[in-house]
Amino acid sequence: MSIVTKFEIHYVQYINEKGEELMSLPAFAKDKEILISLYRFMVLTRIYDAKAIALQRTGKMGTFASSLGQEAVSVGIGNALQKEDVFCPYYRDQGAMFQRGIKISELLSFWGGDEWGSHYANNKEDFSIAIPIGTQLLHAAGIAYAIKLRKQKRAVVVTCGDGASSEGDFYHAINAAGIWKLPLVIVINNNQWAISVPRTRQSGTKTLAQKAIAGGIDGVQVDGNDVIAVRHIVSEALDKARGGDGPTLIEALTYRLCDHTTADDASRYIDKADLERAWNLEPLSRFYSYLIKNNYITEKLNEKIHEECNQQVEDSVEEYLNIPLRLPESMFDYLYAKLPVPLKEQRDEIEGLANE
Amino acid sequence: MNEITIAEALNQALAYEMSVDENVVILGEDVGVNGGVFRITVGLQERFGIDRVIDTPLAEGLISGMAIGMATQGLKPIAEFQFMGFIYPGFDQIINHASRLRNRTRGRLTCPIVFRAPYGGGIHAPEHHSESTEALFAHIPGIRVVVPSSPARAYGLLLSAIRDPDPVVFLEPKRIYRMMKQDVPDNGESLPLDRCFVLREGSDVSLIAWGAMIHETTLVADELEKEGIHAEIIDVATIKPLDIETILNSVNKTGRCVIIHEAARTCGVGAEISAQIANKGLVSLLAPIQRVTGYDTIMPYFKLEKYYMPSVKRILKAVKAVMEFV
Numbered sequence: 001m002s003i004v005t006k007f008e009i010h011y012v013q014y015i016n017e018k019g020e021e022l023m024s025l026p027a028f029a030k031d032k033e034i035l036i037s038l039y040r041f042m043v044l045t046r047i048y049d050a051k052a053i054a055l056q057r058t059g060k061m062g063t064f065a066s067s068l069g070q071e072a073v074s075v076g077i078g079n080a081l082q083k084e085d086v087f088c089p090y091y092r093d094q095g096a097m098f099q100r101g102i103k104i105s106e107l108l109s110f111w112g113g114d115e116w117g118s119h120y121a122n123n124k125e126d127f128s129i130a131i132p133i134g135t136q137l138l139h140a141a142g143i144a145y146a147i148k149l150r151k152q153k154r155a156v157v158v159t160c161g162d163g164a165s166s167e168g169d170f171y172h173a174i175n176a177a178g179i180w181k182l183p184l185v186i187v188i189n190n191n192q193w194a195i196s197v198p199r200t201r202q203s204g205t206k207t208l209a210q211k212a213i214a215g216g217i218d219g220v221q222v223d224g225n226d227v228i229a230v231r232h233i234v235s236e237a238l239d240k241a242r243g244g245d246g247p248t249l250i251e252a253l254t255y256r257l258c259d260h261t262t263a264d265d266a267s268r269y270i271d272k273a274d275l276e277r278a279w280n281l282e283p284l285s286r287f288y289s290y291l292i293k294n295n296y297i298t299e300k301l302n303e304k305i306h307e308e309c310n311q312q313v314e315d316s317v318e319e320y321l322n323i324p325l326r327l328p329e330s331m332f333d334y335l336y337a338k339l340p341v342p343l344k345e346q347r348d349e350i351e352g353l354a355n356e
Numbered sequence: 357m358n359e360i361t362i363a364e365a366l367n368q369a370l371a372y373e374m375s376v377d378e379n380v381v382i383l384g385e386d387v388g389v390n391g392g393v394f395r396i397t398v399g400l401q402e403r404f405g406i407d408r409v410i411d412t413p414l415a416e417g418l419i420s421g422m423a424i425g426m427a428t429q430g431l432k433p434i435a436e437f438q439f440m441g442f443i444y445p446g447f448d449q450i451i452n453h454a455s456r457l458r459n460r461t462r463g464r465l466t467c468p469i470v471f472r473a474p475y476g477g478g479i480h481a482p483e484h485h486s487e488s489t490e491a492l493f494a495h496i497p498g499i500r501v502v503v504p505s506s507p508a509r510a511y512g513l514l515l516s517a518i519r520d521p522d523p524v525v526f527l528e529p530k531r532i533y534r535m536m537k538q539d540v541p542d543n544g545e546s547l548p549l550d551r552c553f554v555l556r557e558g559s560d561v562s563l564i565a566w567g568a569m570i571h572e573t574t575l576v577a578d579e580l581e582k583e584g585i586h587a588e589i590i591d592v593a594t595i596k597p598l599d600i601e602t603i604l605n606s607v608n609k610t611g612r613c614v615i616i617h618e619a620a621r622t623c624g625v626g627a628e629i630s631a632q633i634a635n636k637g638l639v640s641l642l643a644p645i646q647r648v649t650g651y652d653t654i655m656p657y658f659k660l661e662k663y664y665m666p667s668v669k670r671i672l673k674a675v676k677a678v679m680e681f682v
Contacts, residue, residue: 119464169421
């Protein structure tokens with residue numbers, strides 16, 4: 001008998017839950033501007049999430065998915081991406097989307113029941129939030145194929161949750177990425193829960209990162225509560241992808257400190273003690289400890305960042321609440337490039353009803 | 357003269373558009389060296405390269421999902437499904453994304469994709485190789501469903517489908533892939549979508565069909581002609597959106613109507629056509645609308661398939677019924 005193949009999965013963490021440096025940091029982590037930017041977007045995300053839940057609870061918005069406790073994953077991705085790259089988010093990616101030119105008011109508008117919330121005035125190519133689970137991985141693979149066909153030096157990042165890694169589309173995408181060596185980076189936000197189903201019931205594999213092996217691509221696990229690690233690993237994977245050296249699957253380990261959405265009550269299935277343990281590992285206070293220990297931030301600057309983020313969110317809420325209701329007949333206007341003649345009668349009907 | 361079959365006309369259209377538009381790519385199972393199991397893409401990989409005529413892994417969800425991503429980057433993917441019966445793993449991406457992306461993003465991201473699949477029975481194939489489920493697709497807002505029935509319409513409609521800025525499900529009646537030849541100049545001229553074609557004018561009865569059923573319908577019309585009954589034949593061609601005007605004009609003239617399709621009867625496209633005629637053309641009807649369709653059964657294996665599919669005999673019987681109704 002002989003061994004045909006072997007694999008190992010590496011785990012990457014730079015800063016532990018106490019904000020201590022475990023090994024020498026990547027070069028970007030010496031750049032105060034980047035560090036503060038990462039911190040600012042994590043704060044912004046947390047404030048936005050809290051505000052969005054409040055809007056839903058007061059009837060001013062629809063169902064909403066928070067990213068509480070997972071801010072480092074999305075914010076790290078957003079910072080690693082370059083403008084010309086393409087991002088295909090799932091529904092806990094506000095942290096990255098804010099960095100991609102997508103306005104807070106647009107995201108609120110999306111959750112507020114208006115398709116214009118995915119129009120993105122300042123971003124032409126990124127996909128909008130994917131609601132069906134895992135389907136966006138194939139869109140990302142298709143985009144990556146087009147990029148490769150045109151020999152462009154850019155790449156695609158797509159995200160999903162741990163539950164999505166059980167979907168057929170996830171395996172299709174890993175497979176496609178391996179066959180064509182696509183410039184694609186897949187990031188799993190493994191927050192341990194797919195609504196009420198825990199990670200252990202999703203897959204018998206020791207890691208989700210090792211699913212990469214089945215597609216012949218690289219897989220790596222990263223501490224998703226360590227924004228330095230996420231930013232670094234995604235950035236390295238993107239450089240590799242842009243350079244023509246193929247795809248990477250990254251599993252970021254986090255914990256969902258919030259309900260699945262505002263329509264869920266996680267206290268029905270998450271053990272209180274587990275949740276408390278998870279709070280001790282959460283990304284924002286850990287990063288703040290690191291920054292303050294190393295004099296990158298002061299309490300005063302921290303306060304200022306919080307004030308500014310609060311203001312930004314408040315202004316965006318104002319903007320969102322002032323968006324006028326769309327005309328009912330507009331539901332016909334983006335079905336096709338040009339409204340087919342047979343549909344005109346239905347459009348006229350709704351227009352007529354609205355005017356009655 | 358360029359006398360070619362439907363299969364050759366489809367190949368000719370694909371080659372034409374790939375040669376004039378570098379954004380056109382083909383992806384599917386066995387579409388490369390093998391030229392597809394029905395040889396519709398034969399010779400294209402050799403001519404346009406493996407990057408544009410893409411043999412995919414055996415995964416239909418991958419085919420439709422990746423086509424969407426490609427389309428948003430300005431490519432014009434033509435996705436081939438080997439048989440309509442195998443399209444369903446890719447159905448999720450069609451119904452949940454391809455048909456909706458323009459609407460979802462208010463025109464920011466669009467899906468100019470052609471989803472091609474051979475469909476219909478009568479080729480003595482195993483289970484899953486003979487169904488006609490066009491109604492499943494016709495029910496989806498945001499896509500077009502197109503079915504050619506002759507070499508010229510195969511060429512012209514496929515060119516339109518590729519050039520269309522929105523997703524088109526293009527169903528190819530495989531039974532007649534090689535049944536007839538027609539002169540189809542390779543001039544890049546397309547035919548309009550969203551239009552029914554009046555194939556033969558007549559004043560006594562409207563025969564409404566599409567795809568391979570046009571063949572039986574034409575035989576029926578020839579038979580009726582001998583008896584002095586002038587049948588009008590309408591090839592629906594684009595099932596969604598449905599050009600009801602052309603159908604109503606015909607029924608207004610003839611007052612009698614038979615709809616013929618291979619698909620099962622209940623909630624078939626014939627039901628929609630009937631409902632619209634009842635709604636807008638009832639007073640012109642001289643007899644109840646008749647439907648000659650597949651039965652509401654599972655498509656039988658091929659030993660019995662000829663009893664399932666509308667035959668000349670069955671269609672004639674229905675026409676007689678509408679002609680004799682008083």
